[in-house]
């Protein structure tokens with residue numbers, strides 16, 4: 152399914168007057184307070200977030216999976232779904248593939264399809280948390296960290312293959328997330344597992360094209376419940392540093408123990424020029440993979456405050472790979488992704504409203520109350536008209552969820568694909 156320009160124009164007709172009134176009111180108020188509204192809107196327009204291919208179908212839990220009708224069952228269809236998201240929101244201009252779930256059979260055709268929908272190929276993700284069909288070795292006891300050299304070699308080769316696939320599509324980064332670890336004390340020697348992982352990553356790093364990055368993701372627990380080899384940002388940073396300049400830490404919002412100060416982590420990594428990418432989601436208890444901003448929107452805003460500061464003040468840190476990393480069990484996956492994209496833009500817009508000079512002055516005076524007022528003043532602003540304007544400027548819709556429903560996208564997808572499709576890999 153492809154959304155046509157006329158459908159978007161038609162949909163926008165109804166809401167345009169309301170939007171204009173809301174936008175003008177907000178823009179005037181912001182301008183009075185010294186904000187450059189045009190600049191903020193253009194920053195929002197430019198901000199693009201990659202959609203992971205695995206988030207386009209229902210994810211499921213350890214206990215069961217309830218499918219969602221009309222799911223994409225091929226890479227082509229996944230890219231079409233990202234195309235739908237992008238044409239409505241104009242902020243999903245990239246897709247992040249998962250190998251082996253998304254190996255193209257016809258590279259040229261896939262690239263042409265993505266180009267036509269204005270979608271780029273973001274970081275490619277390797278998978279050594281499942282055994283693959285016909286594999287000679289098993290990852291049951293780990294992959295890059297495994298005590299067996301044969302297993303490590305298989306996992307290294309897989310990552311090198313993923314780089315080759317990504318390279319053919321125009322990707323510029325490999326994301327490595329390891330499920331490696333142990334479920335019981337004594338099961339693993341921590342030092343051996345860490346050293347094996349470092350050595351394996353160095354072998355993969357050697358296979359990176361010169362303009363590529365390696366992003367090392369961390370997670371404190373799950374699927375291993377006693378220890379994970381790359382449990383936190385410190386372990387990730389050590390491994391990245393051990394590989395070289397093109398290796399970076401990747402922060403996934405859900406991969407922290409409760410109450411971790413994630414905004415401080417991203418801040419210091421940027422200072423050190425080592426923050427490579429960011430995965431968005433939300434959670435209540437752990438790696439819950441919920442809709443971005445659905446549980447802790449203020450924490451997301453505080454993270455964006457640090458990201459905005461870093462993007463302005465840390466030229467030593469590269470442009471970040473932004474991706475949603477979520478899973479959908481009860482919602483229409485595309486509606487969930489639209490809500491996530493909106494929440495990301497909202498947090499970004501609010502962070503852009505923080506007057507950094509004023510904040511610096513208040514910090515210099517140890518005016519704690521003023522510091523809080525500045526942050527919360529920005530947070531309490533209803534920035535949605537700015538998001539609407541950013542979308543409209545690029546040819547998107549005023550209200551993506553309403554448009555998605557008005558255009559009966561899911562109904563069309565079911566018509567086209569049937570009810571019992573399953574997204575590959577899930």
Ligand SMILES: [Mn+2]
Pocket residue numbers: 328368403430476
């Ligand atoms: Mn992730």
